[in-house]
Amino acid sequence: MILGAAKDAFLKTISVMTRRSAVLLPAEAGDESRTLPLSTRYRVEGPRLDIDIHFEGRGWLRAVLLGYETYYPTKRLWTSGPARYEGRTLLSFDLSTGQLRSGAMLWGTIPIAAIGRRFCWRLELTSDDGRTFERMTGHYRAASTAEASSDYFQGANYVDYESQSAAGRRDAAALIEAHPFEGTALEIGCATGALLLELQRLGIPAMGVDFSEWAVEQARGRVGADRVFVADVERQGLPEPIVREAPFGAIVLHAVLEHFGDPLSVLERLTALTRPGSRIFITTTNADSLCHRLFGPDWEGYFDGTHRGVDRVSVEELRRWLTTLGWRIERLDTTLIWDGSADPEHATLRDWWRTDARFRALVAGKDLGDLLTCVATRP
Numbered sequence: 001m002i003l004g005a006a007k008d009a010f011l012k013t014i015s016v017m018t019r020r021s022a023v024l025l026p027a028e029a030g031d032e033s034r035t036l037p038l039s040t041r042y043r044v045e046g047p048r049l050d051i052d053i054h055f056e057g058r059g060w061l062r063a064v065l066l067g068y069e070t071y072y073p074t075k076r077l078w079t080s081g082p083a084r085y086e087g088r089t090l091l092s093f094d095l096s097t098g099q100l101r102s103g104a105m106l107w108g109t110i111p112i113a114a115i116g117r118r119f120c121w122r123l124e125l126t127s128d129d130g131r132t133f134e135r136m137t138g139h140y141r142a143a144s145t146a147e148a149s150s151d152y153f154q155g156a157n158y159v160d161y162e163s164q165s166a167a168g169r170r171d172a173a174a175l176i177e178a179h180p181f182e183g184t185a186l187e188i189g190c191a192t193g194a195l196l197l198e199l200q201r202l203g204i205p206a207m208g209v210d211f212s213e214w215a216v217e218q219a220r221g222r223v224g225a226d227r228v229f230v231a232d233v234e235r236q237g238l239p240e241p242i243v244r245e246a247p248f249g250a251i252v253l254h255a256v257l258e259h260f261g262d263p264l265s266v267l268e269r270l271t272a273l274t275r276p277g278s279r280i281f282i283t284t285t286n287a288d289s290l291c292h293r294l295f296g297p298d299w300e301g302y303f304d305g306t307h308r309g310v311d312r313v314s315v316e317e318l319r320r321w322l323t324t325l326g327w328r329i330e331r332l333d334t335t336l337i338w339d340g341s342a343d344p345e346h347a348t349l350r351d352w353w354r355t356d357a358r359f360r361a362l363v364a365g366k367d368l369g370d371l372l373t374c375v376a377t378r379p
């Protein structure tokens, strides 16, 4: 914390003195010859992970398997001894047995119980001519979380849902406050009710629905049992007490549209619960984002195994859907580089986003962000 503040003050001083924007990047940003060239997958489907090390020289290779403690890969799960490296090598890691092979050689067996959903390898290679190369990889196991379980909010998808969703929720509340409407707001996928509570605090009457019984129980404790109901909005439609309250002044879909297999049909159903003057507030993923284009199946949008419609939702599609359904779009834009991999090829985009306002403007200007925000009104 103190170190962070000192670093910020130092960079600010240099920026003022040089009239440039000073940033600090990780050491590997300064020299590509330090980075061990390899290819691998962020998303691990099935039990086997391959890491194809491209370096053609000879030397000694070491490997450390790292697990996550909350948000950071700081837990050392296994450390190898040095293994002879004789040129381009395929490491294969079997997550069902814990066996790590370097080419045909069994290099070690790692206790699999210790390996969580996210993990990393840190590889170090010392070549026979004395050069050293390093590389961190980043991986997560594809998981089909039971869709409505408490586990989803407490480990399987979120490390800690309440704290991880807090910033997004503040933004959602500010967005809603900036676009006033008459009447009650209906939040779809309200989870544990924190945004409903926030809306109540702002003096906006709000109701919610979610298909997680566990989450609805928490939400009811927060905002009242007559305000929140359990239903699968896509497969079952809306429960009677909600339908009775229609038309709503606003529909709120915060990080939920991408969960529906057929988002358009859900939007159509929700539009029927509105009237002229109603608003719709949507925060969702953008399938046309820069990260999706670059990383393809390794896009962060696929981390959440319940994102059934994540390939369908984009700026262009949402604009088309809402216009077809008779909404007037007030705002439709994207932001954010969303990527949780520790691999330097992924980290570089995050660093760029964090440190360069021109890059942020480019991403926003070309609708390339991972997070899409939309406000529309029924004329």
Ligand SMILES: C[S@@+](CC[C@H](N)C(=O)[O-])C[C@H]1O[C@@H](n2cnc3c(N)ncnc32)[C@H](O)[C@@H]1O
Pocket (backbone or CB within 6 Å): 147, 148, 165, 168, 169, 188, 189, 190, 191, 192, 209, 210, 211, 212, 215, 231, 232, 233, 234, 235, 253, 254, 255, 256, 259, 260
């Ligand atoms: C990513 S969480 C977002 C929660 C909350 N809106 C927020 O932004 O913090 C998605 C929520 O939508 C709910 N959900 C997903 N599919 C649903 C469906 N078909 N019907 C009702 N709720 C659903 C999940 O249970 C979960 O609470």
